[in-house]
Amino acid sequence: MDYNVFLLRLGLDPSQFINRLNEPIKTEDGWLYEVEQKSEGYHCPFCRHDVLYIHDYNTVKINCRETQLINDVLKIRKVRLRCKKCRKTFTPPLRGIERKNTVSNQTLQLIYSEFTEGLTFAAIAKKYGITTARVMQIFDDKVKFVPRRPLPEVLCIDEIRFSKNKDQQFVCILYDFHGKEIVDVIRNRQMPYLREYFSEINPIERNKVKFIISDMYDGYATIARYYFKNAVHIVDTxxxxxxxxxxxxxxxxxxxxxxxxxxxxxxxxxxxxxxxxxxxxxxxxxxxxxxxxxxxxxxxxxxxxxxxxxxxxxxxxxxxxxxxxxxxxxxxxxxxxxxxxxxxxxxxxxxxxxxxxxxxxxxxxxxxxxxxxSYTQNKIRYSNAIAESINNQIKTITKAAYGYNNFERFRKRVMLIITYKKRPGI
Missing domain, CATH: 1.20.1320 (phosphoenolpyruvate carboxylase, domain 3)
Incomplete structure (x- = not known):
């Protein structure tokens, strides 16, 4: 593949580089492209002087893998310049590659798209040739916050085992009966957590809930009685x-x-x-x-x-x-x-x-x-079947990852896979 085409495919400006070789090098599982960063056309970021000279070079490898089978690598010989006026050194930034990043922006976009799929962090790491810790770092950097969904007309409440720790053994999950999706995941099903969570929701939004479906846990009855006074509380059959x-x-x-x-x-x-x-x-x-x-x-x-x-x-x-x-x-x-x-x-x-x-x-x-x-006015008999179905999906996600230690990462992952997969652009 031509160097310019390859660089443009990665979202890089070819005018920033000088080709070091006429042809890319074939490796066992892909291609190695070698380029050198240009040393002209820069200003000192400290004093804005334009008289610079080359101090040294530093070679970095950028992972450009798109699939598990083809491993393309971009090897960049980056230049480090010294200002003749203030004597300070600096490395000019490369448009399209973040500083200290060893993964191309194109590969990052592909990794981002995997977060709404069922692959574990380890499977994503293997697919794109990086470490699992790096994938989790990318996930945490990219997905800072996942908002909850609005409270639905029919709200299902259930819990699922999350940890062996007694203080966080069960997490509480809210479901949309008609939308068949997760509304939110609450850190704990104990009353202090539930009270804090629902007290922060606007009463106008809470009053829109007409039915609450749960098991026979006393905490859910208390929540229904104090925070959803207009809703009918239903115990799952x-x-x-x-x-x-x-x-x-x-x-x-x-x-x-x-x-x-x-x-x-x-x-x-x-x-x-x-x-x-x-x-x-x-x-x-x-x-x-x-x-x-x-x-x-x-x-x-x-x-x-x-x-x-x-x-x-x-x-x-x-x-x-x-x-x-x-x-x-x-x-x-x-x-x-x-x-x-x-x-x-x-x-x-x-x-x-x-x-x-x-x-x-x-x-x-x-x-x-x-x-x-009994039947409702709409001739519907409500149950927590939707919650149990989604719980099976959550258990599959958790089992594939051999469990989660970080609650926020767990919450964001299940929300992305189950709820926001059909709502891209979060």
Missing amino acids: FHVIRLLTTALNQIRVRTMNLKAIKGSPEYNFMKKNWRFFLTRPHLIPDKYYTYQKTGEMFHYDKLLRMCLALNDDLLTGYNILQDLFRYDMRFTFDEALRFIERISLNLRDAHSELLHAVGRSYHKWRVEIASAF
């Missing part, structure tokens, strides 16, 4: 059902160990097919279980009923779970509220303390759960 399935699974284990004979059909079925106790009846396969000791065959549905008969609390919890699976039959808020109050009462009437705890939680959150089970 997934967390409502998971609270009961967790308790029911613990009761199954206790029943298996205390009331089932080890090695019996009931014991083996409860141990190997625990998922059938936590799912809908129509998902139980239509097949038979063969007891190896006697050769006796039991249908899966019959064997499930035999196991449930071993413990009244297990049967009660299972029947209530099936009622919850049919929550979509409730359309109005009043119907849903009566339904969850009945469920809560039945759980508190059971003998198991595990079911008591679930019943108390359902009673405490009955209004928010009823809002989740």
Whole structure:
């Protein structure tokens, strides 16, 4: 490639250089271009005198890599001049190359574009032939600040594990239900951080939020009550059902160990097919279980009923779970509220303390759960499914990078990849 074409492609002015060789040198994975900086046409930056002479030369290599396969390098013999009047030395700047920079502006632009993709810093470094630390430095220098998005009409709140440090174990993430993007990432889900964050948002903007969707964390209820007084707080149905399935699974284990004979059909079925106790009846396969000791065959549905008969609390919890699976039959808020109050009462009437705890939680959150089970005026039933989907993307980003120690870098990266990838120009 011609020198002038190569320099122009890098955004450099060819008039600043003198070609040292007639042709570039072919290397193992690219080309080496050697040029020399011109020594005429400069003024002393200290006294503005124009009588200068060459003091010495300094050679630098500029990384011009565009892909992982082709590694082009620009070798510049930079001149250092001395002023005849003030006797001070200086190196004239090169237009298109920042001082002390070893990466061309064109390569920098390509690296900038990678920050909104899913590549890790290490993968970007390998692709462009620089160190991972250099990529992180470029990222921090380029992306000084990533603004949050405006609060949406339907705001989802969830948390994700960030660090093993107890003071910053979970970060709080805000999502736009309709936009399917991240609104912002808050450093911690603890109340002091949440209060400080939401108190700084203009009340006019907060009042535009009509629905808040979260799990049953008390901090989110407090935030919804004090900072979003015009919004309806909804508890995600997934967390409502998971609270009961967790308790029911613990009761199954206790029943298996205390009331089932080890090695019996009931014991083996409860141990190997625990998922059938936590799912809908129509998902139980239509097949038979063969007891190896006697050769006796039991249908899966019959064997499930035999196991449930071993413990009244297990049967009660299972029947209530099936009622919850049919929550979509409730359309109005009043119907849903009566339904969850009945469920809560039945759980508190059971003998198991595990079911008591679930019943108390359902009673405490009955209004928010009823809002989740009922349809809104727009005939929409809201959930945190969008948040869970985006959480999977965040976990993929974090896992690929083997975790993040710097919260600000983590926040900026996930915001760029998930939210601002479709909004270039930040």
